[in-house]
Amino acid sequence: MADLAAVFAEAAAESMCVPLSATTAPSSSAHSSSTSWPSLLGYALLAAVLLELFVILLEPFQRWRLRHIPGPPALPLVGCLPQILRMGSPKFFRTCYQKYGPVYKVGFKFRNHIIVEPSLMRGHFRRMDQSGLFLARDDYWRLVRSAWQPAFSAASLSGYLPRMVACAVQLTDRLETRAREAEAEVVKGSGGKAAAAAGGVRVDILRELASMTLQVVGSTAYGIDFLAMEEPPAGEDKQQLGTAAAAAENAGYKAGKKAGRRDGGSAYQVTAATSDYGRELMRACSDIFRYTTAYGGSRYARFAMLFPELRVPLSRMAHAAPDEPFRKLLAARIRLRGICHDLIRDWEAKHPQQHPQQQQYHHQQQALKQQSTNGAKTLSMDGGDHSESHQRLAAAAEPAAPPPSAAVAAGIAGAVKAADGVAAAAKVPGGATAASGSRSATAVEPGSFLGLILAARDKTTGQALDDDAVAAQAQLFILAGYETTANALTFSVFYIATHPEVERRLLAEIDEVLGPDRPPTEADLPRLPYTEAVFNEAMRLYPPAPATTRLLGAERGEVGGFTVPAGTPLLLSIYTTHHDPRVWPRAEEFIPERFMPTSSLYPEVCSRVPNAHAPFGYGSRMCIGWKFAVQEAKVALARLYQRLVFELEPGQVPLVISTAFVLTPRDGLWVRPVRRHLPQLSQ
């Protein structure tokens, strides 16, 4: 047992790095709307430069405090950032691990659940960023997480299943039609290549899968058909669509600002159960993923990453003279926020009994009362400035300090658990994880995610979430809920297409369970273990979220044999752990069998080192949507491969990966769908 614990601790500690510059203090979200902002900007700039100088002077001290931990040389000011940007973070961390061992320090700034704190957003957008579940902390995190939780109970997931199946069927039908068109071209004698050139065959499966996962989010969380899988109108170019929409949004934003509306208003209306949000959402989300980070983002974001202390003046400068990436990011944020507010208005309009005006009025009054008690600046439910109210809720000291001994005993998993200050999830081999609280029997009607969020109340004050906080959850469900799953599915398709033996076994399982036509049901899902193993193994080699972060609490701890000062940010490289040859025999090979309980590799991996497979993270901050994602992925893979196989277009091995926010194939994944059941064969 002692041995197992040691191996576990060591393997889990695999992925850890400790940064030189610990930025522990939460930064303020408020920004002044004073009219004399140029002079304020001057003062702010001066203050920030002084602060930055102070931080720079402190750097040798930081280094000294961590002198016992090995790590790559860090340049003055920029630390390891140039190497990280050049190599991509997963490769960089893996190289560090190979050179320095499981625990190492790097010159790099980040905080809890975020790699850096360079967000240049202001006002509503900044408040939304800080109040989403992903960045929430302490009591506010508990409030929001428990509001989300029922949407992911086993009973709720079971209610979502028919909708997930419908989306998978719709995508499969669409791809079958494309394959049929190609067959017709071949029959006409023009040949496969000509057919491909005519555009009938070649599809970017990443884009197709993303449209499906977005559709799933729309129908399960919001009860709305986003029409994400609709073909664009003939002749409409994707790029043009995005640019035109961004321009329109920018114009709307400016007009809105002139009219004194800081959100710029929304150009969207939800009509009945459908909307044409699909393509707009996909573009907005992909722009947000692309331009938020320093990798693909604006020069201001790169500066902010290097000098987080200069965030406020840099943010002012970015807004005053935006470069192209920042302009695109802002336009995308405006679009997404507008859509989220429409979704909220739509929900409230459809459920007046749950959200009567009186209730809002009541909360306003309650808020005003509280305001006078606390001396806060403003607190309203009407789209006004909520900064104070939100800050009070989110004013987040970092999670409770871990008792150092706990961290020592359990390695990184222990550090994570302690840093979270809540019980960790118990991980069961094969990807079945029982996160605390997630086995609630509460069934939530599909489409009522916003009902849960709007009903959330602070336990002590009875206060509801403000508009920005509600919109933040709506936004996060969309952002977190579709892109990661689409990437994981795309990586699965890539590996299946390049591993004929895996494809053969997968098809055999699906055929045996479902036959050629019948869409999957709930009873079928446990009978598709190999399908799940394929998905798990694809996420092992390409974890869509390659790393996560934690802050050590207010007391020092010990991780992987090193004493680490209080408040130190810890980065856990999921990617490195997933590629560790000491944990995974033939680590670089795609072997789904290692997740099959009947395989000899299975006990090796899953029992000996329970947290070695962690595409959804660790402990109480583990991905809340993991079961949702696994269910959706199984349904999608089962339906797609029941009807089709995918041939890879040449020139895509090895796959070029972009590592900006999530791991994603940089140029998409181009495949040719081929129907499995041709009419003469299915007779």
Ligand code: HEM
């Ligand atoms: C294959 C798909 C997905 C992957 C690989 C993934 C991965 C992750 C990871 C690694 C984390 C950080 C966990 C940690 O720090 O320990 C996370 C957090 C989160 N994920 Fe996912 N995720 C996926 C799908 C989803 C879905 C479908 C949703 C649904 C909305 C979702 C919502 C969230 C949220 C809200 C958090 C923050 C949880 C918290 O801090 O309490 N994710 N995810």
